[in-house]
Amino acid sequence: xxxxxxHMGYSPIAFKWLIENMGHECIVPPEPSxxxxxxxxxxxxxxxxxxxxxxxxTYLEVAEQGAQVIITSGGMGPCRAGLYWVMHQYILDELxxxxxxxxxxxxLCDLRDFRKKLRWIRKTGGLGVKEFIEVLKTTWEKVKAxxxxxMRSHELRPYEINRGDTTRTLWKAVDFIDAxxxxxxxxxxxREGLQLLExxxxxxxxxxxxxxxxxxxxxxLEPAANHYIQVLLGEMGVQTDRSIYLxxxxxxxxxxxxxxxxxAVAQPFLxxxxxxxxxxxxxGETILYARHGFDGVVQLAPFACIPEIVAKSILPSVxxxxxxxxxTLFIDEQTGKAGVQTRLEAFVDLLEKRxxxxxxxxxxxxxx
Amino acid sequence: MSKVGxxxxxxxxxxFPLWKTFFEELGMEVVVSPPTTRAILDWGxxxxxxxxxxxxxxxxxxxxxxxxxxxxxxxxxxxxxxxxGDFGTETFCPKFLGLPDMVRLAVNDLPxxxxxxxxxxxxxxxxxxxxxxxxxxLGKSWKEVKRAQHKALSVHSQYKKLLGQQILxxxxxxxLFGEKGKETMGEEQELTIAVVGYPYAIYDHYxxxxxxxxxxxxxVGVLTQDMLSDRVLNREAYKLPxxxxxxxxxxxxxxxxxxxxxxxxxxxxxxxxxxCGPDSIVDRLLEIEARHRxxxxxxxxxxxxxxxxGVRTRVEAFMDMLxxxxxxxx
Numbered sequence: 001x002x003x004x005x006x007h008m009g010y011s012p013i014a015f016k017w018l019i020e021n022m023g024h025e026c027i028v029p030p031e032p033s034x035x036x037x038x039x040x041x042x043x044x045x046x047x048x049x050x051x052x053x054x055x056x057x058t059y060l061e062v063a064e065q066g067a068q069v070i071i072t073s074g075g076m077g078p079c080r081a082g083l084y085w086v087m088h089q090y091i092l093d094e095l096x097x098x099x100x101x102x103x104x105x106x107x108l109c110d111l112r113d114f115r116k117k118l119r120w121i122r123k124t125g126g127l128g129v130k131e132f133i134e135v136l137k138t139t140w141e142k143v144k145a146x147x148x149x150x151m152r153s154h155e156l157r158p159y160e161i162n163r164g165d166t167t168r169t170l171w172k173a174v175d176f177i178d179a180x181x182x183x184x185x186x187x188x189x190x191r192e193g194l195q196l197l198e199x200x201x202x203x204x205x206x207x208x209x210x211x212x213x214x215x216x217x218x219x220x221l222e223p224a225a226n227h228y229i230q231v232l233l234g235e236m237g238v239q240t241d242r243s244i245y246l247x248x249x250x251x252x253x254x255x256x257x258x259x260x261x262x263x264a265v266a267q268p269f270l271x272x273x274x275x276x277x278x279x280x281x282x283x284g285e286t287i288l289y290a291r292h293g294f295d296g297v298v299q300l301a302p303f304a305c306i307p308e309i310v311a312k313s314i315l316p317s318v319x320x321x322x323x324x325x326x327x328t329l330f331i332d333e334q335t336g337k338a339g340v341q342t343r344l345e346a347f348v349d350l351l352e353k354r355x356x357x358x359x360x361x362x363x364x365x366x367x368x
Numbered sequence: 369m370s371k372v373g374x375x376x377x378x379x380x381x382x383x384f385p386l387w388k389t390f391f392e393e394l395g396m397e398v399v400v401s402p403p404t405t406r407a408i409l410d411w412g413x414x415x416x417x418x419x420x421x422x423x424x425x426x427x428x429x430x431x432x433x434x435x436x437x438x439x440x441x442x443x444x445x446x447x448x449x450x451x452x453g454d455f456g457t458e459t460f461c462p463k464f465l466g467l468p469d470m471v472r473l474a475v476n477d478l479p480x481x482x483x484x485x486x487x488x489x490x491x492x493x494x495x496x497x498x499x500x501x502x503x504x505x506l507g508k509s510w511k512e513v514k515r516a517q518h519k520a521l522s523v524h525s526q527y528k529k530l531l532g533q534q535i536l537x538x539x540x541x542x543x544l545f546g547e548k549g550k551e552t553m554g555e556e557q558e559l560t561i562a563v564v565g566y567p568y569a570i571y572d573h574y575x576x577x578x579x580x581x582x583x584x585x586x587x588v589g590v591l592t593q594d595m596l597s598d599r600v601l602n603r604e605a606y607k608l609p610x611x612x613x614x615x616x617x618x619x620x621x622x623x624x625x626x627x628x629x630x631x632x633x634x635x636x637x638x639x640x641x642x643x644c645g646p647d648s649i650v651d652r653l654l655e656i657e658a659r660h661r662x663x664x665x666x667x668x669x670x671x672x673x674x675x676x677x678g679v680r681t682r683v684e685a686f687m688d689m690l691x692x693x694x695x696x697x698x
Binding site for chain 1: 419420453454457459463465466608612645652653
């Protein structure tokens with residue numbers, strides 16, 4: 001069976017390994033490009049959000065390469081992402097592509113369906129239950145390792161002396177993880193990758209600005225969709241912390257997870273949770289970043305993303321009350337890299353001025 | 369007598385008789401903002417977040433109109449009105465969920481807000497809780513609230529019955545509250561068209577460029593999803609691979625599917641707001657389903673700049689096409 005899946009950040013490396021080791025053939029989705037987006041925009045509904053359009057393009061590309069099944073996620077709403085697979089299937093059928101979109105609904109909603117689909121994948125691949133669990137474990141380890149090296153790279157990039165070192169080293173680290181085949185090898189690859197990153201020549205005397213990245217999961221996780229915003233910021237000398245990683249909820253060391261319930265933090269501003277997607281999270285996370293002394297927050301969202309629009313309408317009040325500047329970037333197919341860069345540069349200038357002003361007033365004001 | 373303000377948009381068109389009766393039975397005076405005007409739209413555009421869709425902006429405008437005329441303003445947080453959908457998680461658009469907070473932070477000098485949370489999927493007694501909650505806020509006794517709730521529900525079912533007789537909401541409200549309006553019945557109708565979409569897009573005369581008036585001048589009978597009972601609508605659910613997450617969207621889709629399969633109409637017009645999230649799915653879904661059934665389908669997108677001429681041109685072209693089609697079939 002030729003199986004494919006949506007592209008999201010560095011995760012295809014882990015999922016490719018998973019599918020191949022389940023005994024299927026994997027059609028690796030290409031990184032979203034202009035061609036992907038053009039295809040997606042042509043066939044997707046006009047007001048669908050950018051993740052829908054990119055996935056549409058990706059699906060058409062992998063269908064071209066012979067994919068028979070596309071595995072993706074479902075959802076229970078109210079974010080429309082839970083209905084993506086329905087619409088993608090409708091549109092693929094309309095275009096006469098012989099592809100089945102197989103969506104895993106949240107197991108809490110429909111456990112039977114979830115197990116049925118897992119079983120189908122395992123059986124058609126010809127794997128026993130035990131081997132299957134082993135494969136899943138290794139995949140999970142890989143996803144975690146990928147997140148770890150990426151996270152560290154964003155911390156280190158503002159200190160690099162030779163521009164681009166961190167990014168190039170990150171690629172090497174990712175290749176190590178790509179080559180690993182067991183849990184132990186993955187742990188080893190992760191360690192080697194992190195070591196390589198630590199060896200990058202850097203200037204520890206710098207005191208970079210700190211910016212939190214919040215918003216809708218897909219545009220936050222997929223650098224091709226957000227024009228590599230973390231790399232852009234990193235190379236401007238800004239340290240970034242991202243609120244969402246695929247493995248976020250298993251972590252205890254990220255800022256967003258340190259304080260427990262994000263919904264409770266957002267409660268004074270938005271009395272309803274969840275409102276779908278990461279709408280409430282965006283509000284709560286802004287507050288958390290402010291409390292942890294971040295200089296600013298960038299909210300990333302697809303154009304016309306409903307939960308993020310709700311968040312955006314509330315964020316000015318949060319920003320005022322907690323004294324943290326927020327830049328909202330709504331991304332659509334018209335968004336160009338130069339536009340993003342210009343706005344980021346202006347935002348970073350503003351934050352630097354702000355920091356200078358605060359330092360003049362005395363250091364005690366730095367403590368939030 | 370203290371006054372409670374109700375904005376003339378969003379869920380107004382479905383629940384106004386219920387709300388009005390409830391508050392009046394509690395001894396309140398109900399003040400409704402007038403149907404949308406240019407000024408209300410401008411206020412909305414000014415106060416609401418720029419990325420919001422036109423209905424949400426309008427809501428802000430209506431609230432801004434009411435703010436200095438009333439003691440309370442009724443902005444319920446509509447979370448769910450029934451248990452429905454594949455996982456029983458049907459809700460409203462996320463903007464409805466965050467609406468009271470959005471309005472509170474955007475519109476200044478608001479009167480006391482009645483922002484009760486309406487989440488009826490949890491069970492039958494939930495409605496009484498909502499009513500009691502409002503009663504508490506207004507300082508009314510349990511007995512008064514109970515009586516008002518009872519009366520309100522009976523008016524609501526009368527209202528639904530009127531809608532079921534294929535009367536449009538504005539006219540149905542006139543009949544219900546004993547106002548005089550012009551009779552439109554008895555005219556010869558050449559064509560029948562189903563107009564589906566959200567109540568606040570279909571029935572808001574200003575924002576959709578007078579679509580319903582244009583149709584009635586063209587001697588077209590109009591059917592909308594709100595004229596169908598819940599039972600009829602829910603029968604359509606199985607036709608979709610997965611039902612949608614949003615109450616009004618489900619109604620629009622089920623209604624459209626019903627009209628298509630009954631072949632009771634000559635065409636379908638879907639009214640949708642610019643950049644409406646749920647409608648990006650609904651619109652394409654209906655387009656594809658209509659094509660499969662060879663049912664003429666027109667999608668009318670409304671935004672701040674919608675003018676009557678633009679809507680009329682498109683509707684007239686659609687009508688011409690329907691007439692040609694009908695003649696061809698004869």
